[in-house]
Every structure is written in C-alpha cells, then in structure tokens.
Amino acid sequence: MNREDSDVDIRNRNKNLKEDGDPRFSGSEAMTRIESSQQGNSILSSLISILVVISTALIVFAAARNSITWHFQRFWGASGDFWQALWDRILDTIGEDALTLWMYGPIFVTTFVYWFAGGIYTLLDMYNKPSAIMRYKIQPGMNEPVDTKRLMKVIGWVLFNQFLITPPGSYLAYKAMQWRGYPAFRELPTFHWVLFELAILILIEETGFYYSHRFLHSKYLYKFIHKKHHEWTAPIAVTAEYAHPIEHIFSNILPPFLGIFLLGSHVATAYLWFSITIVATLHSHSGYHLPFLPSPEFHDYHHLKFNQNFGVLGVLDRLHGTDTKFRTTTQFTRHVMMLNLVPPREMFPDPSPKHQLGK
Numbered sequence: 001m002n003r004e005d006s007d008v009d010i011r012n013r014n015k016n017l018k019e020d021g022d023p024r025f026s027g028s029e030a031m032t033r034i035e036s037s038q039q040g041n042s043i044l045s046s047l048i049s050i051l052v053v054i055s056t057a058l059i060v061f062a063a064a065r066n067s068i069t070w071h072f073q074r075f076w077g078a079s080g081d082f083w084q085a086l087w088d089r090i091l092d093t094i095g096e097d098a099l100t101l102w103m104y105g106p107i108f109v110t111t112f113v114y115w116f117a118g119g120i121y122t123l124l125d126m127y128n129k130p131s132a133i134m135r136y137k138i139q140p141g142m143n144e145p146v147d148t149k150r151l152m153k154v155i156g157w158v159l160f161n162q163f164l165i166t167p168p169g170s171y172l173a174y175k176a177m178q179w180r181g182y183p184a185f186r187e188l189p190t191f192h193w194v195l196f197e198l199a200i201l202i203l204i205e206e207t208g209f210y211y212s213h214r215f216l217h218s219k220y221l222y223k224f225i226h227k228k229h230h231e232w233t234a235p236i237a238v239t240a241e242y243a244h245p246i247e248h249i250f251s252n253i254l255p256p257f258l259g260i261f262l263l264g265s266h267v268a269t270a271y272l273w274f275s276i277t278i279v280a281t282l283h284s285h286s287g288y289h290l291p292f293l294p295s296p297e298f299h300d301y302h303h304l305k306f307n308q309n310f311g312v313l314g315v316l317d318r319l320h321g322t323d324t325k326f327r328t329t330t331q332f333t334r335h336v337m338m339l340n341l342v343p344p345r346e347m348f349p350d351p352s353p354k355h356q357l358g359k
C-alpha cells in the first residue's frame with residue numbers, strides 16, 4: 001500500500017462522512033458543523049485515552065513507591081521468597097557472568113519462548129485441530145491449513161533473524177547496559193517494583209514501536225524493508241518476526257530494549273518483559289481471537305489494510321487518527337477480550353451488504 005492509496009482512502013472516508021450526514025442537515029454549513037464536531041469528538045476521546053494512560057501510570061507509580069517500603073516487602077512475603085529461591089538456583093547453575101546474563105540470556109529466553117508458544121500456534125495452523133478452534137479464526141478460510149512452503153520460508157527467515165541478527169544486537173545491548181549500570185544480579189526486585197517497571201516499559205514500547213513502524217510505512221522504507229513483513233495479509237503467529245533484518249533491529253529488538261536501558265532494570269525483569277513482548281506479538285499475529293485472551297483484531301487489521309493501526313496498544317493511533325477507518329468496522333466491535341466461549345464472529349456477525357455497520 002503506497003501513499004496514493006492512503007490518500008484515496010482518506011478522500012473516500014471524507015466523502016463517506018459527507019454522504020452519511022444526518023438528513024436533517026443540508027448544505028455545506030451543516031456539513032462543516034458535522035465534520036468539525038466529529039473532529040472535536042475524536043480529539044477529545046484521544047485526550048481522554050492519554051489521560052487514562054497517564055493516570056494509570058501515576059497510580060502504578062504511587063503503588064510502586066510504597067513497594068520499596070517494609071510493608072510491601074512483608075505483603076509480598078512468601079511468594080517473593082519462592083521466586084528468589086528459584087532465581088538463586090538458576091544463578092548457581094549458570095553463574096553470574098555479565099556477558100552470559102545480559103547477552104546470551106536474552107537470546108536464549110526470547111528464542112525459547114518464541115518457538116515454544118509459536119510452536120503451539122503453528123500446530124494449530126498445520127492441522128486445524130481441534131476443529132472447534134477454527135470458529136475463532138479472525139479471517140476464516142485463510143491458512144486453513146497453512147501452506148507448507150510459505151511456512152518453511154517464514155521459519156527460515158525468523159531463524160536467520162534470531163541466530164544472525166539478534167546476537168550482535170544483544171551484544172550491543174550488553175555493552176549499553178554495562179555503560180549505564182544495572183542492579184546486582186543476586187537480589188530480585190520487589191513485585192511492586194516489577195509491576196511499576198512493566199507499566200513504564202509498555203508505554204515506552206508503544207512509543208518506540210508506533211513511530212518506527214509508521215516510519216517503515218513511508219514510501220521507500222516500505223518498498224525495501226517493511227514489505228516483507230506485509231507479505232502476509234492474514235498473518236499467523238510465527239510471522240511475528242518474519243521481517244527484513246533492519247526492521248528486526250529497529251522495530252522488534254530496540255523498542256522493548258529501550259525501556260530496560262532507560263530504567264536500568266534488573267536482568268530478571270528484562271527476561272520477564274522480553275517473554276511478555278514475544279508472547280504478545282505471537283498472539284497478535286496468530287489470527288485466532290480466543291476467549292479470555294487479549295484481542296488480536298487490532299494488528300490483524302493492520303495486516304489486512306496496511307494503513308491503519310500502527311501501534312501496539314492503540315493509544316497513539318487514537319491520537320494521530322490512524323485508526324479512524326478501523327473504528328467503523330465490524331472488526332473494531334469484535335476488538336474486546338471475550339469473556340465467554342462464543343466466537344467473536346458469531347457474537348458480532350458480519351453485516352449483511354444492505355445494512356452495513358457504523359452507518
């Protein structure tokens with residue numbers, strides 16, 4: 001999708017807005033009024049989203065500050081001891097060498113989590129069993145079953161990125177951490193401190209990923225770099241790291257690492273955070289909107305339409321208006337965590353051609 005296409009989309013969207021106006025209003029003045037009030041609403045709801053995020057971060061921060069006090073240490077108590085004992089055993093086994101923990105550790109953790117979780121999704125994609133799960137497919141009929149040749153190409157590229165691109169990146173990350181300093185390995189941070197850091201890490205990743213990803217959608221970068229990742233308009237989990245090596249460094253490795261670097265996190269927090277980001281990106285590419293899990297509709301729609309939904313959380317898309325088309329779709333109404341077993345496509349069926357949703 002190039003810039004001309006985006007412009008056409010924007011023009012069509014504006015045209016639709018005009019055509020869909022309330023019939024009680026007529027003439028250009030009324031149209032301007034409708035458009036400016038819609039614009040006002042959109043900006044207002046963006047500001048509200050940002051306020052919600054900032055206030056959540058502040059609340060988490062308030063809680064985290066207390067976490068360093070004796071009371072919270074006591075509250076965490078027994079469970080904290082369990083994780084500390086486990087961590088002690090790991091360190092007793094692998095040692096406390098900085099290069100091992102900061103360079104090889106992240107490579108091992110991210111690769112292991114990627115293929116363990118990604119392997120489960122891939123078995124689903126290959127065998128389509130249990131068949132009940134197919135009802136949860138976001139784009140039904142796509143990759144049912146996945147084409148073996150395409151899958152092999154993806155696995156090859158991902159392994160290339162993980163074994164040839166990630167290691168030098170991880171070495172630079174180790175050097176960067178040595179330069180900035182980090183907490184001693186032995187003592188784990190408190191639970192509340194980890195929660196606080198995770199909240200900040202998510203916000204930093206959202207920012208880093210949104211802007212690097214939008215940049216990748218500029219005409220030339222898209223053509224030479226990002227197009228590869230977009231070969232899949234109906235992605236499967238393991239396409240998460242199916243990307244040009246340059247994209248792998250700037251969009252996949254750097255945004256999650258940036259927060260760890262800025263916060264000077266404990267190496268165990270880094271492992272936890274990297275594991276969360278890997279599972280999250282696998283799930284958001286999986287193509288399965290399963291109950292009790294976060295909705296992957298947002299990024300799936302990005303692969304389907306190219307010029308919508310650049311972020312992870314969607315906060316910056318709201319602010320920049322890069323989700324306006326998405327918000328008029330059935331996929332958007334399905335973009336919630338399902339708290340029952342009804343598949344989203346059955347709970348919110350596709351509109352019939354005569355009665356389109358959002359109109």
Ligand SMILES: [Zn+2]
Nearest residue numbers: 229285299303
């Ligand atoms: Zn993607």
Ligand SMILES: [Zn+2]
Nearest residue numbers: 213217226230
């Ligand atoms: Zn993209």
